[in-house]
Amino acid sequence: MDGQEIESALPAPLRQALDAADARCARGGAQLTPLRRQVLALVLEADHPLGAYALLDKLKASRPGAAPPTVYRALDFLLDQGLIHKVERLNAFVGCVAAGHDHHGHGHDHAHQFLICRDCGLTVEISDHGVAHAVEAAAARAGFTAPRATVEIEGRCAACSAARAS
Numbered sequence: 001m002d003g004q005e006i007e008s009a010l011p012a013p014l015r016q017a018l019d020a021a022d023a024r025c026a027r028g029g030a031q032l033t034p035l036r037r038q039v040l041a042l043v044l045e046a047d048h049p050l051g052a053y054a055l056l057d058k059l060k061a062s063r064p065g066a067a068p069p070t071v072y073r074a075l076d077f078l079l080d081q082g083l084i085h086k087v088e089r090l091n092a093f094v095g096c097v098a099a100g101h102d103h104h105g106h107g108h109d110h111a112h113q114f115l116i117c118r119d120c121g122l123t124v125e126i127s128d129h130g131v132a133h134a135v136e137a138a139a140a141r142a143g144f145t146a147p148r149a150t151v152e153i154e155g156r157c158a159a160c161s162a163a164r165a166s
């Protein structure tokens with residue numbers, strides 16, 4: 001399958017998200033190449049965060065020559081563009097839920113936090129400014145400037161909590 005055939009098999013909302021990402025990159029003078037677009041599609045269509053090697057395996061279905069640097073370079077680009085985030089705790093990547101809303105003032109690398117379910121692995125991105133400001137204030141009190149916080153909160157999602165209670 002070539003890139004276009006793969007894309008035509010994707011659900012419309014996903015294709016729209018890819019087009020929006022394309023436009024966002026173009027506005028910033030960057031180019032979402034077919035490879036980068038394909039890696040982004042793999043990240044976005046997954047229902048859970050994917051590690052680089054899982055992405056590489058999926059990529060190899062259509063690009064047998066793909067190697068780890070291929071994936072890492074594409075992921076670095078997507079991270080840099082604010083289209084995806086890395087979940088450090090899982091060493092895996094997810095699409096940014098705010099990527100389509102940069103006109104609302106979300107710059108690249110906006111403050112975000114992850115809630116991760118310890119039972120099912122569900123990972124939810126939230127953007128709580130209270131948390132971001134608290135981290136900034138705490139860092140400032142210790143003499144640190146321009147902190148970059150990766151806040152990952154492990155807990156139990158609503159469905160798993162309900163399953164336990166029943």
Ligand SMILES: [Zn+2]
Pocket residue numbers: 085095096097098099110112125
């Ligand atoms: Zn985000």
Ligand SMILES: [Zn+2]
Pocket residue numbers: 117118119120121122156157158159160161
């Ligand atoms: Zn859960």
